[in-house]
Amino acid sequence: xxxxxxxxxxxxxxxxxxxxxxxxxxxxxxxxxxxxxxxxxxxxxxxxxxxxxxxxxxxxxxxxxxxxxxxxxxxxxxxxxxxxxxxxxxxxxxxxxxxxxxxxxxxxxxxxxxxxxxxxxxxxxxxxxxxxxxxxxxxxxxxxxxxxxxxxxxxxxxxxxxxxxxxxxxxxxxxxxxxxxxxxxxxxxxxxxxxxxxxxxxxxxxxxxxxxxxxxxxxxxxxxxxxxxxxxxxxxxxxxxxxxxxxxxxxxxxxxxxxxxxxxxxxxxxxxxxxxxxxxxxxxxxxxxxxxxxxxxxxxxxxxxxxxxxxxxxxxxxxxxxxxxxxxxxxxxxxxxxxxxxxxxxxxxxxxxxxxxxx
Amino acid sequence: xxxxxxxxxxxxxxxxxxxxxxxxxxxxxxxxxxxxxxxxxxxxxxxxxxxxxxxxxxxxxxxxxxxxxxxxxxxxxxxxxxxxxxxxxxxxxxxxxxxxxxxxxxxxxxxxxxxxxxxxxxxxxxxxxxxxxxxxxxxxxxxxxxxxxxxxxxxxxxxxxxxxxxxxxxxxxxxxxxxxxxxxxxxxxxxxxxxxxxxxxxxxxxxxxxxxxxxxxxxxxxxxxxxxxxxxxxxxxxxxxxxxxxxxxxxxxxxxxxxxxxxxxxxxxxxxxxxxxxxxxxxxxxxxxxxxxxxxxxxxxxxxxxxxxxxxxxxxxxxxxxxxxxxxxxxxxxxxxxxxxxxxxxxxxxxxxxxxxxxxxxxxxxxxxxxxxxxxxxxxxxxxxxxxxxxxxxxxxxxxxxxxxxxxxxxxxxxxxxxxxxxxxxxxxxxxxxxxxxxxxxxxxxxx
Numbered sequence: 001x002x003x004x005x006x007x008x009x010x011x012x013x014x015x016x017x018x019x020x021x022x023x024x025x026x027x028x029x030x031x032x033x034x035x036x037x038x039x040x041x042x043x044x045x046x047x048x049x050x051x052x053x054x055x056x057x058x059x060x061x062x063x064x065x066x067x068x069x070x071x072x073x074x075x076x077x078x079x080x081x082x083x084x085x086x087x088x089x090x091x092x093x094x095x096x097x098x099x100x101x102x103x104x105x106x107x108x109x110x111x112x113x114x115x116x117x118x119x120x121x122x123x124x125x126x127x128x129x130x131x132x133x134x135x136x137x138x139x140x141x142x143x144x145x146x147x148x149x150x151x152x153x154x155x156x157x158x159x160x161x162x163x164x165x166x167x168x169x170x171x172x173x174x175x176x177x178x179x180x181x182x183x184x185x186x187x188x189x190x191x192x193x194x195x196x197x198x199x200x201x202x203x204x205x206x207x208x209x210x211x212x213x214x215x216x217x218x219x220x221x222x223x224x225x226x227x228x229x230x231x232x233x234x235x236x237x238x239x240x241x242x243x244x245x246x247x248x249x250x251x252x253x254x255x256x257x258x259x260x261x262x263x264x265x266x267x268x269x270x271x272x273x274x275x276x277x278x279x280x281x282x283x284x285x286x287x288x289x290x291x292x293x294x295x296x297x298x299x300x301x302x303x304x305x306x307x308x309x310x311x312x313x314x315x316x317x318x319x320x321x322x323x324x325x326x327x328x329x330x331x332x333x334x335x336x337x338x339x340x341x342x343x344x345x346x347x348x349x350x351x352x353x354x355x356x357x358x359x
Numbered sequence: 360x361x362x363x364x365x366x367x368x369x370x371x372x373x374x375x376x377x378x379x380x381x382x383x384x385x386x387x388x389x390x391x392x393x394x395x396x397x398x399x400x401x402x403x404x405x406x407x408x409x410x411x412x413x414x415x416x417x418x419x420x421x422x423x424x425x426x427x428x429x430x431x432x433x434x435x436x437x438x439x440x441x442x443x444x445x446x447x448x449x450x451x452x453x454x455x456x457x458x459x460x461x462x463x464x465x466x467x468x469x470x471x472x473x474x475x476x477x478x479x480x481x482x483x484x485x486x487x488x489x490x491x492x493x494x495x496x497x498x499x500x501x502x503x504x505x506x507x508x509x510x511x512x513x514x515x516x517x518x519x520x521x522x523x524x525x526x527x528x529x530x531x532x533x534x535x536x537x538x539x540x541x542x543x544x545x546x547x548x549x550x551x552x553x554x555x556x557x558x559x560x561x562x563x564x565x566x567x568x569x570x571x572x573x574x575x576x577x578x579x580x581x582x583x584x585x586x587x588x589x590x591x592x593x594x595x596x597x598x599x600x601x602x603x604x605x606x607x608x609x610x611x612x613x614x615x616x617x618x619x620x621x622x623x624x625x626x627x628x629x630x631x632x633x634x635x636x637x638x639x640x641x642x643x644x645x646x647x648x649x650x651x652x653x654x655x656x657x658x659x660x661x662x663x664x665x666x667x668x669x670x671x672x673x674x675x676x677x678x679x680x681x682x683x684x685x686x687x688x689x690x691x692x693x694x695x696x697x698x699x700x701x702x703x704x705x706x707x708x709x710x711x712x713x714x715x716x717x718x719x720x721x722x723x724x725x726x727x728x729x730x731x732x733x734x735x736x737x738x739x740x741x742x743x744x745x746x747x748x749x750x751x752x753x754x755x756x757x758x759x760x761x762x763x764x765x766x767x768x769x770x771x772x773x774x775x776x777x778x779x780x781x782x783x784x785x786x787x788x789x790x791x792x793x794x795x796x797x798x799x800x801x802x803x804x805x806x807x
Contacts, residue, residue: 032417035425038404042425049403050440072406079403086396111406111414120416123408129398131407136396163407165448169399172451179454180393184593184634194449203447207454214389216595216672217632249456256387256458257676280456287387287458293523295478311437317390317457324460328382329521331482349439353394 029119030070039073045080052349054084070117072125075109079130086133087351091140098134128166131157132173139177151177168194184215200235202228202243206250218257225250245271245278252284261292279305279312283321290325299325306343314348316356323357334359376483376546377490377516379557381538383464384474384525386675390459391452397445468566468590470679471530477506477540478523479516485547487516494524495539498532498563516544533563566590566679567635569667573689580648580688582609582664588635594671595634597678601646603665604685612645635671662688695723698785698797701765706803712748712771715800719755719785720763727787728757732768735782735796744774745802772804 030037039045048057061077061084062069069077078101085094104126107113111121135154139147151174158167171190178186191208198204209224229247237243248271255264268285271278286301302322305313322340326333341357400422401410410419418424445451467473477494481487490513494506505526516522530536538559543552567590572583582601588594603609635642648664667683701716721727732753736743747753748771758764772778783797 032409032414032421035421038421038425042404045404046400046425049443050438052439052442075406076404083396083398083403111408121409121414123406123411123413125406125409127405128402128407132396132398132402165399166402166407169402169448169451172449172453176391176393176451176453179391182593182637185631188631191452201449204449204452206456207449207452210389210454210456212632213676214674215593215632215634216597216674216676217634218597218672218676220632253456253675284456284458287460290460290476291384291387291525293476293525295476295521295523311439312441314437314439315392315442316394317392317459320462321458321460324382324462328380328476328478329480331378331380331480347437349437349442351395351442 030072030117031120039076049080052087052351054087054350058084058088071108071114072111072118075125075130076127079127079133082130082133086136086140089140089351089353091137094133094137095141098137104131104134128163132170136173148177164197168197179211179214184211187211200231202231202246205231206246209250209253213253213257221257222254225254241274245275245281248274249278249281249284252281252288256284256288256291259291261288264288265292277309277312279309279315279318282309282313283318286325287321295325295329299329310347314344314352316353319344320356320358374483375553375555376481376485376487376518377542377544377553377555378480378482379540379542379555380478380480381540381557381559382476382478383461384476385461385465386673386677387458387460388674389454390457391454392457393453395442395453397443397451397453399446399448400444464561466591467530467536467561467563468679469530469533469563470566470681472678473528473530475526475538476523477526478521479540479542480521481516481518483546484518486518487544487546488514490514490516490522490542490544492522492524493539493541494526496528497537497539499534500532503528530563533565535560535562537561564589567594567669567671567681569669569683571683571686573664573686575688575690578649580607580664582646582648582686584644584646584667586635586642586644586669588637588640591637592673593634593637593640594673594679595632596642596669597672598668598670599633599644600668601644601665602668603648604663606651607648607664608651609665610647610649612647662690664688693722694794696720696727696785696787696794697722698783698794700797700800703780703800704802706805707772709772709775709804709806712769714767714769715780716765716767717783717797718763718765719758721758721760724760726757726759727790728755729788730755730758731786731788732766733784733786735784744778744804745770745772745780772802775804775806778802778804 032038035042045057048054048060058081061081078097082094082097085091085097102108105124109124109126111118111123111125131154135150136147138144138150151170155167155170155174158164158170171194175187175190175194178184178190188211191204191211194204195201195208205224205228209221209228212218212221212224228250232238232243232247238247248267252264252267252271255261255267265285265288268281268288271281272285275281282301282305286298286305289295289298289301299322302313302318302325305318306322319340323337326336326340330336337357337359341354341359344352344357345354404422408414410417410421473496479490479492490508492506492508492513493504496503496505505528506524513522538561540557540559542555544555545552566588568587570585570587574581574583584599584601586596586599601609601611633642663685664687666685668680669682670678670680672678697720699718699720701718703715704713707713717732719730719732732755733751734743734747748769753766753768755764755766768783770780778801780800780802781796785794786792787794
């Protein structure tokens with residue numbers, strides 16, 4: 001798997017690991033018995049990731065690792081930089097970074113190539129997400145077919161290595177991709193594969209229902225939602241708040257389809273009472289209020305959510321909906337949207353996409 | 360995203376306090392969040408083969424053992440880990456159930472329901488009073504009144520307030536349409552009635568075309584229909600029904616279930632829905648039609664077979680409905696006069712007269728005739744090898760409607776071997792109509 005090469009970069013930084021058998025005598029052997037072996041600053045790295053402070057993370061990572069850093073740490077830094085660049089939508093820069101790396105399957109990224117540093121370890125220390133970033137990048141640069149090829153290759157890799165969780169992850173990424181391109185028949189076969197593995201996963205079954213709703217197959221969606229309900233009840237999980245809300249939100253969608261927005265709103269309110277941070281219920285309730293001619297309360301619902309539960313409500317979909325409502329509600333909607341955009345900028349993580357306000 | 364606007368000036372001078380804001384309300388969509396990349400923390404911080412059977416001493420919960428401060432003392436910073444980390448890999452599907460409002464006016468097609476949110480805003484500092492609001496759709500041929508508050512005008516729209524309504528209209532005509540919204544009101548201290556008209560134009564196009572082919576084979580009539588999708592969305596074919604005309608029964612012929620589904624655990628959940636791709640996708644349907652009563656013939660060239668009722672759906676079940684015109688059977692036109700051979704000898708003797716027995720059938724309801732029967736010579740200048748013996752023209756009397764007449768032609772062959780009797784033609788005298796000649800009859804002429 002060759003990393004992307006950026007032809008415009010004059011002199012990419014070479015990968016220090018490309019020289020064979022990079023070892024230092026000062027490096028004590030690593031066994032990964034404790035998380036500190038991953039990185040001495042793991043907690044702060046995690047913190048920055050949690051807060052979405054990608055700019056800060058990027059600037060705090062060393063551009064070239066000192067010789068005292070073990071090879072896996074150097075690659076971890078490259079991975080975190082790559083992820084930061086992806087999150088910040090700096091795709092040409094990401095392309096340049098990836099071009100400085102050697103092919104991800106090369107032995108210099110294997111533990112056993114450094115027996116003095118990793119005496120009892122074998123296998124690849126490439127973080128799997130680096131492969132994902134490498135696969136997703138071409139599409140962001142305008143080459144969709146290349147991304148599809150790489151994602152399907154990645155799927156094969158997961159199957160060859162018997163990595164079931166990563167396989168599910170790649171299948172899921174493919175599903176999201178094909179769905180966003182309205183290739184619903186492909187999305188259906190992908191979700192079929194996922195359900196063959198676990199036909200009783202209520203969350204995936206619900207998503208099948210959402211796909212069927214988007215297609216317009218109302219009977220199919222209804223069957224799927226009924227299946228979700230029976231699976232949850234059989235497992236005795238219907239008292240669980242998140243499962244109860246899943247059933248409730250699916251029921252509400254049935255009302256939306258029937259244009260019975262009053263009942264849908266009632267259903268979403270029950271969900272919100274159970275879990276005030278259920279942002280999907282909050283968002284959808286606002287949409288239903290708007291369809292019931294209650295634009296004012298719809299707007300209020302979303303504005304309140306942004307203030308009250310920002311860690312889940314500061315989401316591009318919620319903001320797009322709110323801005324659509326502003327455009328309808330106010331003649332001077334440009335001003336109102338600007339106020340919103342300013343507020344979001346102070347509160348949102350670095351990767352929030354401001355173009356969703358359509359200013 | 361209010362629709363394509365062509366606002367016309369009001370009839371009165373001065374600024375309007377009120378303004379219309381319009382948004383087309385198709386159903387919302389399910390939204391897949393493809394832009395935000397979510398990963399498992401292990402796949403970010405830990406090498407792909409580290410936690411595996413190859414390295415048994417590495418704890419599988421290695422990363423969980425790390426501490427991270429999830430809350431911060433600094434104000435204004437939040438924990439957005441849900442935008443990055445997932446526990447369950449399928450959460451990367453991005454389909455959490457969010458509904459997304461329509462983001463564009465979109466195209467409008469025949470058979471759909473046009474639905475619109477109309478908000479009349481008062482962005483001035485004056486109160487608007489006694490507001491008469493009307494909303495109407497004008498097509499090329501008709502006007503449809505959707506809303507009229509004349510009988511009970513809106514008493515007041517305060518400064519900064521609004522009055523909202525949702526209108527719906529089933530689109531049944533093609534071509535240019537205009538949504539006309541008007542408001543008649545007083546504002547401030549003025550008694551002058553202000554008139555605010557606003558126009559939103561859109562064009563209604565044809566969403567699908569249905570091409571049919573009829574094939575007749577013995578007692579069976581097969582009807583093929585090809586539906587083509589001209590819209591920009593995938594259309595889910597909720598209902599494609601052929602409604603046969605009274606004398607026909609119709610059976611839909613379907614393909615066998617796909618092999619991959621036969622053994623599936625989730626077969627009942629995943630019957631592949633029939634949907635037709637956007638921008639030119641097609642789907643074919645096949646029906647077997649049979650006449651109810653065996654006695655009835657299919658000879659009526661003008662037979663109406665029936666018509667299609669089609670219901671499609673798009674996101675969240677947004678419906679569209681159309682029916683086709685009558686579909687006709689494509690039999691060749693029935694002849695009004697039919698000439699048939701009853702018997703003809705297969706072997707005759709050279710220069711010895713023989714008879715060919717024929718029947719003329721009148722397939723119309725009315726009396727036709729009289730008729731002349733003769734042989735039309737072919738274009739070649741060869742001597743006819745089989746000729747009429749005696750009078751070269753036989754006259755037949757009138758034949759009543761749906762009746763027939765049998766007659767003989769006396770003939771003689773002048774050459775041996777396999778010969779053809781060709782060119783026997785019927786001429787209806789009064790109607791001055793010459794019918795197509797009878798098909799050739801083959802005979803064998805023997806020498807004595």
